[in-house]
Amino acid sequence: MKTAIDHHPRRAKLGDILVKFDMIRREQLESALKEMGSNQKNLDAVLVKMGLATEQKISKAEALRLDVPFFTTFDGMIEPGISRLVPETVARKLLAAPIFKSEDGVIVAMINPVDIHAIDEIARHSGLRVHPVMTTWTGLFDAIQREYRRKKSPGTATSAGGDALETRAKDAVVPAVDDSAVEVVNGLLQEGMAHRASDIHMESAEKKVRVRFRVDGMLQNGKTYAKDMEAAMVARVKIMAKLDITETRLPQDGSIRFKYGGRGIDVRVSTIPTVHGEKVVMRLLDSTKSLRKMTELGLEGAVLSSFSEAARSPNGLILVTGPTGSGKTTTLYAAITELNKADRNIVTLENPVEYVIDQVNQMEAFPKIGLTFAMGLRAILRQDPNVILVGEIRDLETAEIAMQASITGHLVFSTLHTNDSVSSIHRLLNMRVEPFMIAGALRGVLAQRLLRRLCVKCKRPHKATEAETKALGGASKIYGKCFEPVGCPACFESGYSGRIAAYEWLSASRLIRDLIMKKASIDELRAAAESEGMKSLRQSGLEKVWSGETSLEEVLRMTRVQSEA
Numbered sequence: 001m002k003t004a005i006d007h008h009p010r011r012a013k014l015g016d017i018l019v020k021f022d023m024i025r026r027e028q029l030e031s032a033l034k035e036m037g038s039n040q041k042n043l044d045a046v047l048v049k050m051g052l053a054t055e056q057k058i059s060k061a062e063a064l065r066l067d068v069p070f071f072t073t074f075d076g077m078i079e080p081g082i083s084r085l086v087p088e089t090v091a092r093k094l095l096a097a098p099i100f101k102s103e104d105g106v107i108v109a110m111i112n113p114v115d116i117h118a119i120d121e122i123a124r125h126s127g128l129r130v131h132p133v134m135t136t137w138t139g140l141f142d143a144i145q146r147e148y149r150r151k152k153s154p155g156t157a158t159s160a161g162g163d164a165l166e167t168r169a170k171d172a173v174v175p176a177v178d179d180s181a182v183e184v185v186n187g188l189l190q191e192g193m194a195h196r197a198s199d200i201h202m203e204s205a206e207k208k209v210r211v212r213f214r215v216d217g218m219l220q221n222g223k224t225y226a227k228d229m230e231a232a233m234v235a236r237v238k239i240m241a242k243l244d245i246t247e248t249r250l251p252q253d254g255s256i257r258f259k260y261g262g263r264g265i266d267v268r269v270s271t272i273p274t275v276h277g278e279k280v281v282m283r284l285l286d287s288t289k290s291l292r293k294m295t296e297l298g299l300e301g302a303v304l305s306s307f308s309e310a311a312r313s314p315n316g317l318i319l320v321t322g323p324t325g326s327g328k329t330t331t332l333y334a335a336i337t338e339l340n341k342a343d344r345n346i347v348t349l350e351n352p353v354e355y356v357i358d359q360v361n362q363m364e365a366f367p368k369i370g371l372t373f374a375m376g377l378r379a380i381l382r383q384d385p386n387v388i389l390v391g392e393i394r395d396l397e398t399a400e401i402a403m404q405a406s407i408t409g410h411l412v413f414s415t416l417h418t419n420d421s422v423s424s425i426h427r428l429l430n431m432r433v434e435p436f437m438i439a440g441a442l443r444g445v446l447a448q449r450l451l452r453r454l455c456v457k458c459k460r461p462h463k464a465t466e467a468e469t470k471a472l473g474g475a476s477k478i479y480g481k482c483f484e485p486v487g488c489p490a491c492f493e494s495g496y497s498g499r500i501a502a503y504e505w506l507s508a509s510r511l512i513r514d515l516i517m518k519k520a521s522i523d524e525l526r527a528a529a530e531s532e533g534m535k536s537l538r539q540s541g542l543e544k545v546w547s548g549e550t551s552l553e554e555v556l557r558m559t560r561v562q563s564e565a
Helices: 009-020 026-039 043-049 055-066 088-094 116-126 137-149 181-194 227-240 301-311 328-339 373-381 396-407 421-430 435-441 466-471 475-479 510-517 522-531 537-546 552-564
Strands: 096-102 105-110 130-135 197-204 208-215 218-226 252-260 263-274 277-286 316-321 346-350 361-364 387-390 411-416 442-454 460-462 482-484 496-507
Touching: 055 130, 088 096, 088 116, 088 137, 096 116, 096 130, 096 137, 105 116, 105 137, 116 130, 130 137, 181 197, 181 208, 181 218, 181 227, 181 252, 181 263, 181 277, 197 227, 208 227, 218 227, 227 252, 227 263, 227 277, 301 316, 301 328, 301 442, 301 496, 316 328, 316 396, 316 421, 328 346, 328 387, 328 411, 328 442, 346 373, 373 387, 373 396, 387 396, 396 411, 396 435, 411 421, 421 435, 421 442, 421 496, 421 522, 435 442, 435 510, 442 537, 442 552, 466 552, 482 537, 482 552, 496 537, 496 552, 510 522, 537 552
Parallel strands: 105 130, 316 411, 316 442, 346 361, 346 387, 387 411
Antiparallel strands: 096 105, 197 208, 197 277, 208 218, 252 263, 263 277, 442 496, 460 482
16 A cells, blocks of 8 residues: 555655654654645645744755755855856856855855756856755855855965965965854864864764864864854865865865965865764874984884894884874884985885875875785885885785895885784784794884873872882882873963873894794793893883873873783
């Protein structure tokens, strides 16, 4: 037996969407369809008349049905001068307003995004391909009013350092609209730099947009914005990053370039769809920041000496290990910079290339087109390299090629995601790399963690608690005095400012190589390494506690996984 919905296939689909997304209830839809049948009216008009749905809800459901982006407002998105493409009389007649240019056309706000006549007319006037997006009557006429009536007030958004933001989009001019998306996004970039943030997170919630900053490895709450600002904020970032503003269902990646305090800043942009909207993460990379030398990494005495000696080897494999955000790239770049001489051909394969190093041949892996680490590494070996940096060893194929390269006369640097240095050997064994290849290739493994540095202006003496003493096995009683974070304006009330590294260096000595050949356990390998003087990550961190550089709490937090493994 067919329902009333079945008698109206097109309207039923719109109605089903309204029900699916909890805009109306099923019984309300049935009631509206009955009313519509008797009065021969459109479903949307009936729903509004009956007070069951608003114009905005119906337009959003229709956009979902037609699979086009939907915007309630274009605040901060309208490109200055875009009104020259289409006369105002034409825009009002066609109910279509150009918003901004994209790489291959123009984004146009429409009530009916499948109006072929209107699309053809806009294309004829503008000479551009039309990409329609849907809006409400209110949203459309507000856009037309802003576009054709607002006073042109050209002025560029400036950073805290006084430099105009240099984006890759043409609409970097801030319109005369308070709290516009342009001002909001530019402000977030400036605030992120001022707070020394590595990442800015724009997170969509049910009723708001939350912003958080990752500072010294920890996320900190920023401002929240009204849900109505979300579409414009996300669209603004996409415009700047040259992403497809009409694609909201798939992840996208792009980049932005701007200046802050006279420095060039690269921003890696990533978007993903979530249940409440798109989440955007912007990673801030200071491209003018000088690369560190190995002596500036915080490596101490014997570790620095042994690591430097391994890095000067004519061949072999050196691994740097740790979780994401532990500073592995900084360490690898420091080693590469030290080796960057005229008589060496250095080639890197990264994903992505974070900083450009002069006279080093840097290549980006691009798995989508088949340029994997394994494929790229094979190509590099045909380029007569002396030193190779492979961003990460993820699989057996890449591992075996890297091992063979290091055994046959090349010095290879790479990374693994393991808890400590000893675990890296078992990770390779678990990948089914032959023990003789590991033993023959490996020169050493450097495990590292980044610890937050105590703010020198507000840190205060701290007596280890009973729980801390127990966790350290009594070590705090031996060394005594340490400090804890307090918080002050200089460190944005966090108690920390900047970061320092803790290291664990496993040198591939004869004893270690013999144990690798025997597939010794992690405990056996660690005992042998410690008998030869290896300090654990926790020991390295504790030395920085006793010197007053970081806190017991921070060391326990960052080394807990290793100690419990």
